[in-house]
Amino acid sequence: MNALAGFPDGFEIGVSTAAYQIEGAVAEDGRGPSVWDTFAHTPGRVKNGDTGDVACDHYHRWPEDVALMADLGVDAYRFSIAWPRVQPTGSGAPNAAGLDFYERLVDALLQRGIAPLPTLFHWDLPQALEDQGGWLSRSTAERFAEYAGLVADRLGDRVHRWITLNEPVVHMAEGYAWGGGAPGKSLMFGALPVAHHQLLGHGLATTVLRERGATEVMITNNCSPVLPATDDEADVMAAAVYDSFHNRLFNDPILLGTYPEMLGEFLGDLIRDGDLATIHTPLDALGINYYNPTRIAAAAADADLPFDPRPIEGVPTTAFGWPVVPGGLRDLLVGLKDTYGDALPPVYITENGCSTPDGTDDTFRIDYLRGHLDALRGAIEAGVDVRGYYIWSLMDNFEWREGYSQRFGLVRMDFETQQRTPKESYHWLRSALAAR
């Protein structure tokens, strides 16, 4: 059966990328440094000392990448806009050359009948803003809304759908709590203000985008269904804590206008009158990135954190070691519907995909995608309003602290020559799209 059969009319199939992971050209046309430039250039932070300096050189080779997408036949392309290209120091007048680049990209997509879906922040904060506190500082939320306005002023006559932030939980956790990503801080629970300020930035930017004619504004949250390691009460409690931290901290305030009770106390003083109303500004859709469920046990009494992730046994794993559990996608979506009811807007799966070893046949990725599309169909049949599915990623790219070692692409990248070679999964998807 065609893997894309049985989805509702208008169901969107797309591919996703992010600026720092593909663009390169980090010092061209006035782009300022971002926290990821700083982090990647700090010895020992990224595997093999890799950086995004060149990445897929998409900044120069974007016409080839648009042609690949057109040939693939996708409906839409989710990419991110690099804030430091638009505002090199994170505030002030826009850098026209940076906006020109995205304007050319958007025009080329539209000419090919591919709907652009830009994300305004995918972790590459201008370094100058980080130097003033980054997302620990409330002012970054205000700067973000201004930046959103500058981008929409230029592109808003052609782009009507926007994603504000990508995976704020991952940016908070990796960037500010554990230090595995930029800006590399290890504040543990001291990172929680980053959640509030990102959410506030999202809410402020949503209003700005709407004022400039946006018809569909969403945020992309990374969500993971949480499984207690056993039925033991301590494990069940630890799983609930993890669920609050990973999922509910970002979904509840947006969809319900409240923080999960067990985390609200950490945020108390930061929340000003009106903040939750701003964050709760109605959303047109919710973007969800799904990769795998998380299995959680209670932590040892002297541990830093109150939960202890455990492996999920007995399932295949990706090259990253992530468990492959397609049914988790259905469970996640049905669970969200159960939790939020009518407060859950239409959903787009804005990322799903797997890394595989270089040079192997691509059956693993095809099976992965087919399995997750089946699970998605199951969620729709169970009553969840899902409007689209975006594969991570169009092409192999800079996988953050793993550098170029994890390959998620439908298109193989030779990072020496910049040659792009469609993988078997690309051809498989192309046939499925053509036969829809």
Ligand code: IFM
């Ligand atoms: O590469 C990342 C992406 O930037 C955000 N979501 C998860 C992907 C795979 O790790």
